[in-house]
Amino acid sequence: MSDLDVSIAADADALSVSAAEQFVELARAAVLARGRFTVALSGGSTPRRLYERLAAPPFQDRVDWTRVEVFWGDERGVPPDHPDSNFHMASEALLDRVRIPRQRIHRMRAETPDRAAAARDYQVEMARAFGVDETGRPPSFDLVLLGMGGDGHTASLFPGAEALREGRRWAVSVEAPQRPPPSRITLTVPVLNRAREIRVLVAGADKADTLRAVLHGPHEPERRPIQLVSPEDGRMVFLVDAAAASALGPAPRAVAGGAK
Numbered sequence: 042m043s044d045l046d047v048s049i050a051a052d053a054d055a056l057s058v059s060a061a062e063q064f065v066e067l068a069r070a071a072v073l074a075r076g077r078f079t080v081a082l083s084g085g086s087t088p089r090r091l092y093e094r095l096a097a098p099p100f101q102d103r104v105d106w107t108r109v110e111v112f113w114g115d116e117r118g119v120p121p122d123h124p125d126s127n128f129h130m131a132s133e134a135l136l137d138r139v140r141i142p143r144q145r146i147h148r149m150r151a152e153t154p155d156r157a158a159a160a161r162d163y164q165v166e167m168a169r170a171f172g173v174d175e176t177g178r179p180p181s182f183d184l185v186l187l188g189m190g191g192d193g194h195t196a197s198l199f200p201g202a203e204a205l206r207e208g209r210r211w212a213v214s215v216e217a218p219q220r221p222p223p224s225r226i227t228l229t230v231p232v233l234n235r236a237r238e239i240r241v242l243v244a245g246a247d248k249a250d251t252l253r254a255v256l257h258g259p260h261e262p263e264r265r266p267i268q269l270v271s272p273e274d275g276r277m278v279f280l281v282d283a284a285a286a287s288a289l290g291p292a293p294r295a296v297a298g299g300a301k
């Protein structure tokens with residue numbers, strides 16, 4: 042990964058504006074090219090700001106929500122109305138506030154006791170929505186939104202987890218012992234890396250050292266799983282705020298607040 046893939050915004054607020062601009066543009070281009078926009082959402086506090094932006098003027102009316110097909114990169118093992126649910130967060134911040142048809146919202150049923158089965162079902166649901174064979178190659182999302190934890194995890198791909206080595210399944214059940222709630226479902230690297238566009242949203246000084254290690258350190262994905270994310274044919278951009286970028290050094294950077 043190189044720092045050319047990094048766009049730095051002044052603060053978390055500017056970061057959410059920049060991310061919203063890119064969401065709007067990518068949605069417009071996808072709808073024009075393929076008639077719809079398929080996006081995988083992330084959990085976390087940084088994406089939440091983006092969702093709130095998208096749900097309010099001027100962004101709300103700049104997306105044809107009727108053509109947006111929503112999935113999740115990961116989900117926590119709690120009911121959909123639980124405050125820790127990524128579905129709940131996205132619903133509250135965005136989905137309940139725009140005209141998106143309910144049948145286009147594909148949540149992960151991570152509250153199901155048999156999470157492995159729920160992960161398999163999600164693969165089937167993705168295949169159906171994308172019109173592809175569930176036993177074939179994973180589909181290409183128009184956009185995958187990701188966050189990054191201070192430990193270098195992304196989606197629910199945690200350091201040392203077996204899920205990091207998954208080469209076939211598109212979604213798996215995982216345990217994340219150090220993070221409540223521990224039981225989750227996550228998309229896997231093979232499907233993430235088929236995305237046309239990936240945006241990783243990172244804000245806050247507490248992420249600065251990890252971001253430096255991820256971008257400039259050795260390739261150690263067992264320790265920093267986000268290093269596994271590298272789209273085959275797509276584009277991946279880290280959208281970060283100045284605090285998260287503070288350890289990156291004086292290397293050339295993209296324009297503050299703007300898209301790369």
Ligand code: 6PG
Nearest residue numbers: 084085086087188189190195196
């Ligand atoms: C989750 C996430 C996770 C998140 C990062 C960053 O459900 O926990 O999808 O991967 O994006 O932990 O979260 P913050 O933006 O809150 O730091």
